[in-house]
Amino acid sequence: MKQQTSEKLLIEIEKALAEKNLDFLKNALAQAHPQDIAECINHASAEDAVILLNQLSGPRYFEVFEYINLETQVQLIGQLNRKQTIKILEELSSDDRVDLLDRLPPKTVETLLPLMAQAEREETKKLLQYGEDTAGSIMTTEYATLPIHDTASEALQHLQKIAPQSETIYYIYIVDQSRVLKGIISLKDLVLAYPYQRIEDIMNRDFISAFVDEDQEVVARRLAKYDLMAIPVIDHDHKLVGIVTVDDAMDVIKEEQTEDVHRLGALEPIETPYLKTKFWDLAKNRILWLLILFFGVSFTGTALKHFSQTIQSAVALVFFVPMIVSSGGNSGSQSVTLITRALAVGDVKAKDLFPVVLREISMGAVLGLCLGVMGFLYAFVLGTNFSVSLAVGLALFGVVLCGSSIGGILPIILKKLNLDPAIMSSPLVASIVDVIGVLIYFNVARVLLS
Amino acid sequence: MKQQTSEKLLIEIEKALAEKNLDFLKNALAQAHPQDIAECINHASAEDAVILLNQLSGPRYFEVFEYINLETQVQLIGQLNRKQTIKILEELSSDDRVDLLDRLPPKTVETLLPLMAQAEREETKKLLQYGEDTAGSIMTTEYATLPIHDTASEALQHLQKIAPQSETIYYIYIVDQSRVLKGIISLKDLVLAYPYQRIEDIMNRDFISAFVDEDQEVVARRLAKYDLMAIPVIDHDHKLVGIVTVDDAMDVIKEEQTEDVHRLGALEPIETPYLKTKFWDLAKNRILWLLILFFGVSFTGTALKHFSQTIQSAVALVFFVPMIVSSGGNSGSQSVTLITRALAVGDVKAKDLFPVVLREISMGAVLGLCLGVMGFLYAFVLGTNFSVSLAVGLALFGVVLCGSSIGGILPIILKKLNLDPAIMSSPLVASIVDVIGVLIYFNVARVLLS
Numbered sequence: 054m055k056q057q058t059s060e061k062l063l064i065e066i067e068k069a070l071a072e073k074n075l076d077f078l079k080n081a082l083a084q085a086h087p088q089d090i091a092e093c094i095n096h097a098s099a100e101d102a103v104i105l106l107n108q109l110s111g112p113r114y115f116e117v118f119e120y121i122n123l124e125t126q127v128q129l130i131g132q133l134n135r136k137q138t139i140k141i142l143e144e145l146s147s148d149d150r151v152d153l154l155d156r157l158p159p160k161t162v163e164t165l166l167p168l169m170a171q172a173e174r175e176e177t178k179k180l181l182q183y184g185e186d187t188a189g190s191i192m193t194t195e196y197a198t199l200p201i202h203d204t205a206s207e208a209l210q211h212l213q214k215i216a217p218q219s220e221t222i223y224y225i226y227i228v229d230q231s232r233v234l235k236g237i238i239s240l241k242d243l244v245l246a247y248p249y250q251r252i253e254d255i256m257n258r259d260f261i262s263a264f265v266d267e268d269q270e271v272v273a274r275r276l277a278k279y280d281l282m283a284i285p286v287i288d289h290d291h292k293l294v295g296i297v298t299v300d301d302a303m304d305v306i307k308e309e310q311t312e313d314v315h316r317l318g319a320l321e322p323i324e325t326p327y328l329k330t331k332f333w334d335l336a337k338n339r340i341l342w343l344l345i346l347f348f349g350v351s352f353t354g355t356a357l358k359h360f361s362q363t364i365q366s367a368v369a370l371v372f373f374v375p376m377i378v379s380s381g382g383n384s385g386s387q388s389v390t391l392i393t394r395a396l397a398v399g400d401v402k403a404k405d406l407f408p409v410v411l412r413e414i415s416m417g418a419v420l421g422l423c424l425g426v427m428g429f430l431y432a433f434v435l436g437t438n439f440s441v442s443l444a445v446g447l448a449l450f451g452v453v454l455c456g457s458s459i460g461g462i463l464p465i466i467l468k469k470l471n472l473d474p475a476i477m478s479s480p481l482v483a484s485i486v487d488v489i490g491v492l493i494y495f496n497v498a499r500v501l502l503s
Numbered sequence: 504m505k506q507q508t509s510e511k512l513l514i515e516i517e518k519a520l521a522e523k524n525l526d527f528l529k530n531a532l533a534q535a536h537p538q539d540i541a542e543c544i545n546h547a548s549a550e551d552a553v554i555l556l557n558q559l560s561g562p563r564y565f566e567v568f569e570y571i572n573l574e575t576q577v578q579l580i581g582q583l584n585r586k587q588t589i590k591i592l593e594e595l596s597s598d599d600r601v602d603l604l605d606r607l608p609p610k611t612v613e614t615l616l617p618l619m620a621q622a623e624r625e626e627t628k629k630l631l632q633y634g635e636d637t638a639g640s641i642m643t644t645e646y647a648t649l650p651i652h653d654t655a656s657e658a659l660q661h662l663q664k665i666a667p668q669s670e671t672i673y674y675i676y677i678v679d680q681s682r683v684l685k686g687i688i689s690l691k692d693l694v695l696a697y698p699y700q701r702i703e704d705i706m707n708r709d710f711i712s713a714f715v716d717e718d719q720e721v722v723a724r725r726l727a728k729y730d731l732m733a734i735p736v737i738d739h740d741h742k743l744v745g746i747v748t749v750d751d752a753m754d755v756i757k758e759e760q761t762e763d764v765h766r767l768g769a770l771e772p773i774e775t776p777y778l779k780t781k782f783w784d785l786a787k788n789r790i791l792w793l794l795i796l797f798f799g800v801s802f803t804g805t806a807l808k809h810f811s812q813t814i815q816s817a818v819a820l821v822f823f824v825p826m827i828v829s830s831g832g833n834s835g836s837q838s839v840t841l842i843t844r845a846l847a848v849g850d851v852k853a854k855d856l857f858p859v860v861l862r863e864i865s866m867g868a869v870l871g872l873c874l875g876v877m878g879f880l881y882a883f884v885l886g887t888n889f890s891v892s893l894a895v896g897l898a899l900f901g902v903v904l905c906g907s908s909i910g911g912i913l914p915i916i917l918k919k920l921n922l923d924p925a926i927m928s929s930p931l932v933a934s935i936v937d938v939i940g941v942l943i944y945f946n947v948a949r950v951l952l953s
Contacts (some may be wrong), residue, residue, distance in 0.1 A: 088730075098710065161568075171782065183620075201933065209694060213694065216691065216694075222694075223673055223693055241666065241690070243667055244663065244666075261536075274582060277750075279536065279538055280538075282749070297583070299732070303756075307848060311848065313764075314764060314844045315840060316769070317764070317768065317840070318767065318836050318837055318840025318929060319833055319836055319840075320837050324886055326845065327841060327842070327850050327851050328851060328862075332866070335866065336869050339837050339866070340870055340874075343870060343873075343874055343903070346829065347826060347830055347878070349586050350825055350829045350830075353825040354822040354823055354825070354885070364821055365815070368814050368815055371807055371814055374633075374821070374824050375800055375803040375824065375825075378828060378829070379934060379937055380793060380796070380826070381928075382829070382930070383792070383796050386769055386929065387768055387789050387793075390764060390767070390768025391765070391773075392777070393769070394765070395776065395777035395778075400776035401778060416786060416789070418755050420793060423793075427797065435804070479840055483829065483832070487670075487829055
């Protein structure tokens with residue numbers, strides 16, 4: 054049971070690398086799973102990555118390469134010679150090959166493509182045409198098909214021949230002469246069938262599929278919803294062009310979730326792993342949002358200027374500004390998080406606008422009442438005068454109500470407009486609520502104090 | 504291709520329900536996928552849910568029930584009679600049965616258990632013992648095993664008999680007389696083997712497994728990492744006790760991601776779908792965090808009191824308080840989001856403490872410099888005097904540096920201490936940074952203005 058020892062092996066591999074003990078390294082690598090070796094290579098320096106990869110040979114070399122993350126693959130390709138690169142490209146499964154080529158400079162791709170074997174070249178050219186984030190960009194063309202008139206036992210014999218070239222044989226696809234998809238049969242049903250039963254009688258004609266230009270996230274979630282291990286991808290003539298397998302769908306869902314989380318945290322989504330992202334790319338990404346939010350909140354400065362009189366007459370008002378501002382932001386954060394996540398996993402749909410709005414407004418009122426009372430008591434107990442304490446309480450009520458309402462309503466309205474609800478980041482909602490909070494607070498205070 | 508019509512069907516079903524047109528309803532349901540019907544039931548009222556379920560019969564009834572979400576299942580069980588409930592419990596696969604029983608009142612479980620068939624009862628009692636969030640709590644006991652001395656062709660015949668009782672037959676498990684797991688063979692390898700080859704010669708002895716008391720998220724991520732469709736679960740004597748399938752692992756990963764997202768948004772994780780969560784449960788959850796954060800930031804009030812002198816001598820200082828406070832919070836949000844997510848997906852590990860800390864501090868310095876210069880210029884151009892403008896710039900530099908450093912370092916330190924890094928929510932970091940920001944700002948101002 055390797056997973057219990059894989060951590061130990063990784064430490065041994067690192068030690069062997071540090072000591073440049075290649076014999077020991079080869080031995081340790083021979084015992085490790087390809088996925089563990091790939092993880093090692095992902096974390097290693099550029100030099101060590103090449104050393105590690107070169108200790109492998111035969112099918113293991115390509116198997117490990119397939120599990121290495123894209124950024125490291127690109128890095129490695131830069132250090133390998135053209136012959137090695139071509140060999141790798143030919144051995145990779147079609148979806149991984151296209152992913153890699155998509156990241157290489159177009160000039161490099163132009164020089165590499167003509168050197169590849171014809172079958173792989175034609176296929177790659179076709180796959181490279183599909184837009185990013187479509188089903189076409191994550192599908193593989195290595196699927197198993199069977200003739201419709203086979204019997205179950207003929208089909209099994211047939212399958213033994215084509216299995217090595219297929220990424221999965223757990224579903225087998227039945228197409229007619231023009232490659233139109235007619236049905237699907239699972240390996241389980243094939244094995245359980247009587248030997249003389251015909252494929253056309255046992256295949257499932259009522260299958261779930263995806264169009265080649267559909268969004269990859271939609272397709273991945275469909276595969277998850279129906280508990281499929283692969284989903285066939287068809288063009289608009291209903292011809293089978295590829296399949297998306299469950300492992301690739303899981304990767305897509307993981308990526309899209311990272312995007313959502315990043316957006317909620319006020320970042321443009323970052324596709325590369327944190328430690329592999331270039332410092333200045335990350336800095337540019339972050340500074341952009343910080344400045345947008347900075348100028349968003351800068352309105353509070355202009356607003357506060359109008360209240361100089363009020364402030365001077367009761368400096369105590371200032372003490373509570375951060376509390377009011379941040380409470381509004383926090384309730385907004387909670388709502389935007391709840392609704393964005395519920396939309397992402399499908400618990401809430403665009404048509405649920407009304408119950409969601411009703412709920413968030415009532416919730417905002419309840420939470421605002423709680424915090425308002427608490428804020429009033431807190432200010433008053435601290436020895437603040439009654440008017441200022443009351444202004445604090447009322448402002449807290451208003452700001453929490455606004456935070457919850459805006460944070461809850463904006464994402465679902467964006468969804469209704471067919472926009473990504475996650476672009477409404479928590480900090481963005483917080484900034485909007487900040488400005489509103491300052492206005493409520495000082496307006497209430499001005500009235501109460503005059 | 505049903506997914507293209509599933510939305511249409513759902514609308515038809517809703518219409519038929521509203522019109523109480525049962526014939527039309529039955530017809531529409533007959534064409535729909537079990538998962539789509541389950542989704543319909545999840546979204547329907549308690550009454551309609553029962554009507555929908557009662558239109559189904561035979562295996563479809565149980566198939567649909569399995570896809571209904573847990574909260575709705577519990578609701579439904581409350582409205583069905585005991586005989587129906589027992590039948591459902593017996594038909595559900597063992598993992599789903601245990602999930603459901605776990606949510607029912609203990610008294611109900613006590614009365615139901617003795618009524619179940621003996622085999623299911625014994626199995627259920629065993630499964631109910633495993634702690635929540637362990638591999639044992641999500642595994643199923645309906646797996647396929649084969650005797651080690653079978654030949655491939657004997658094995659296939661054997662498999663045809665046991666397949667109907669197995670949740671998956673894509674992996675078959677080879678155990679000895681005392682049920683110790685000796686090897687695994689995939690259906691693919693079995694089909695591709697020569698008929699006379701012995702199982703023991705073709706099975707994989709070097710398999711990935713999980714212990715029954717391991718954390719479910721760890722096990723789900725292991726399954727994803729090694730691209731498995733199921734992972735065997737063993738006890739500490741290495742006896743096979745169950746398997747976790749890929750669809751259940753995907754559900755676990757989805758749940759755990761929801762937890763992380765909720766924590767980042769300052770909520771205690773909520774397991775029930777948004778619209779199914781009771782209003783007051785949600786309110787309690789939210790008010791708890793709002794109060795914690797409120798009292799966290801309340802220190803700024805006490806701090807500001809000390810600076811009454813400074814504020815009175817330059818009211819302009821107040822105008823920039825929200826900007827400074829929120830910029831610190833935003834840079835903290837970005838860091839905590841980046842690092843928490845990178846830790847969750849494994850891009851960053853606890854041992855990467857040093858490079859992460861170095862990176863976030865340098866990043867904080869760069870971002871702080873940018874925002875500091877921008878803030879100084881903004882204040883100065885607006886006609887603020889030089890000292891106050893300088894205080895604004897320096898405070899922004901300090902607060903962004905603190906935000907980035909604290910937001911980046913806290914999650915990875917929590918991880919090093921084996922705590923959940925996601926408990927360090929963005930708003931919590933923002934609150935800490937708020938207090939620090941106010942202190943920096945007014946201390947700098949006091950020095951510059953005196």
